[in-house]
Amino acid sequence: MSDDRWEPPAILLAVDLVILTLRDSRLHVLLVERGIEPYKGAQALPGGFLQHSQESLLVAAHRELAEETDLSVGTLRLEQLGVYDDPGRDPRGRVVSVAFLAIAPRLPEPTAGTDAADATWQPTDRVLSGELDLAFDHRCIVTDGVERARAKLEHSALATAFCGPTFTITDLQDVYEAVWGMPLDPRNFYRKIKKTDGFILPAGSARKAATGRPARLFRAGPREVLYPPMIRPAENSPNGKEPAQ
Amino acid sequence: MSDDRWEPPAILLAVDLVILTLRDSRLHVLLVERGIEPYKGAQALPGGFLQHSQESLLVAAHRELAEETDLSVGTLRLEQLGVYDDPGRDPRGRVVSVAFLAIAPRLPEPTAGTDAADATWQPTDRVLSGELDLAFDHRCIVTDGVERARAKLEHSALATAFCGPTFTITDLQDVYEAVWGMPLDPRNFYRKIKKTDGFILPAGSARKAATGRPARLFRAGPREVLYPPMIRPAENSPNGKEPAQ
DNA sequence: ACAATAGTGTCTCTAAGACAATATAAA
DNA sequence: TTTATATTGTCTTAGAGACACTATTGT
Secondary structure (H helix, E strand, O other), X not given: OOOOOOOOOOOEEEEEEEEEEEEOOEEEEEEEEOXXXXXXXXXXXXXXXXXXXXXXXXXXXHHHHHHHOOOOOOOOOOEEEEEEOOOOOOXXXXXXXXXXXXXXXXXXXXXXXXXXXXXXXXXXXXXXXXXXXXXXXXXXXXXXXXXXXXXXXXXXXXXXXXXXXXEOHHHHHHHHHHHHOOOOOHHHHHHXXXXXXXXXXXXXXXXXXXXXXXXXEEEEOOOOEOOOOOOOOOOOOOOOOOOOO | OOOOOOOOOOOEEEEEEEEEEEEOOEEXXXXXXXXXXXXXXXXXXXXXXXXXXXXXHHHHHHHHHHHHOOOOOOOOOOEEEEEEOOOOOOOOOOEEEEEEEEEOOOOOOOOOOOOOOOEXXXXXXXXXXXXXXXXXXXXXXXXXXXXXXXXXXXXXXHHHHHOOOOEOHHHHHHHHHHHHOOOOXXXXXXXHHHHOOOOEEEEEEEOOOOOOOOEEEEEEOXXXXXXXXXXXXXXXXXXXXXXXX
C-alpha cells in the first residue's frame, strides 16, 4: 500500500435493474426508452447514478425504479445480480454499474406520464436473441438476470413471486415453463409441488379457464429454500426436447 | 433524470479478495495484517483501492493479490462474489467494495518480505465463529465466500481446483468434507465421482499414505458443470450427523 | 355425451445411502 | 498375520419420468 499522495480516480457508480415478470406465459423484462444521450431513443434497463455519496445501492435502485416507472412496488425484493465494470461500457467515461434483479407478479402496463414515460415490458427472448437491441451492455445484464432466475427457481420458492396472491398449480407450472423455456409434465409437476412441504398452502378454489375442471387455489407457503430442489431437465434431456416455442 | 448541474458523489471503489485453500483437511482463508489505519494491526482480506479510473476491477484484484502476497498465481481464477456498500462500513468515508473469490491448491506459506509482509492462512471456522476478528465487514465477506464455495462444489468441478495437478479420490473427498463441513461415505463418494463422466481422468498411481493400499491418481477432467450435481446432505440428514469438527 | 382441464395412481428406472466384502500395500 | 486404506458389489429405498386413468366443470 504505497498510497501517500494519491488522487481518487473519477469513477461513477450506477445501478441497473432487471425486473422480470410473466405475461401471456412468456418471460418479460422491464425496459425504458432512453431520453438522453448516449443511446438516446434506444431501449435500456431502468437505472441511473447514485445521487449522493451516502446513498446505498439498494436505496438508489428503489429510487430509480420509482422515478423511471410507475410501479409503486415498495414490496419488490431486489437482489444483487452483479457488477459490470468494463472500462469501455459507457462512452461518457468510467461508469461501474451494479445490477439488481427482481421478480414481479403480473403488473399493469406501466402508464406513461412519469419521468421515463416509455417503460414497457419486452419478451426476454427478443432481447436474448439480439432481435431487440439494448443500450450499453444491458443485453449481457439481462442474460445474467434470466440465468439467475432460472437457477433460483430450482432451489428457492421464488416462482410464487411471479404469481399473484393466489394461484393454481398450473399457474405455477406456467412460470417454470416460461422461465426455463421448456415444457414439463403437468402430472409429475403437480405431484412434486404438492409433496414439497410448505411450498404452497391451500386457499380455496376457483374456475380458471372457461372450460374444464376448476382448479384449486393456493398461496405461497412459508418455505423459502426447496430441499430437495426442483430439477431443471438438461437442455437435451429425454423430456424437454426443445425449448418451448 | 433531472440531473442538470450535478456533482458526481465522492465514492471510492475497492476490491477485496477471498482466497480459499485446504490445509490439513481444513478450509483456510488468506488474510493480511493491516499496516495502516483504520484497523491498523487487525487481520483483513487482501485488497485495496482502484488505482486509476481506467483500471478494471479484475485487474485491480490481481494487482492487489500480487502486491499484498507473494502468491505468483496469475493462473488463479477470480470470480465476482458481490458488492459490499454499507455506507458505514469504512470510517474513512464512502467506500464501495467488490469482493472476488478464488480457490487455490495447497500453496506454500506466504513468505514475508513483500508489500504486506504478514499474509497468513487462517482456518475459516475461526473467522466464521468470531473467534478471529476481521477489519471492516470482512467477516461477512468471508461468510459469503465460503457459502459460495459450498454451493459451487455441488454444481461445478471446482473441487479439483483445491488439489494439485494430480490427486486421489480421497483427496477430493477431503475437499468436499472440509468445505461442506461434514463427513461423507468414502465408498458412495468414490462411486459417485467415478460415474460422473469427465470429472476426473486417470493419471497413474502412487502410494498415498505410509500404510494401506496405494490409491490411483487422477487429474481434472474437461467437465466444468456437474449434471447431475453432487448432493450436499441437509444439515441434519441421516448421514452427516455433525459437522466434522 | 363431449371437450377440456384438474388431479390421482401406477409402473419403471436411476441413483443415493447403508454397509459387506475384497484388494493391495506396509509393518 | 495384522493393520490400514482403496476399491468393488449388493441391497434398500426415495424420487424422477412416463403415462393410464378418474374427476369435475361448461357446452
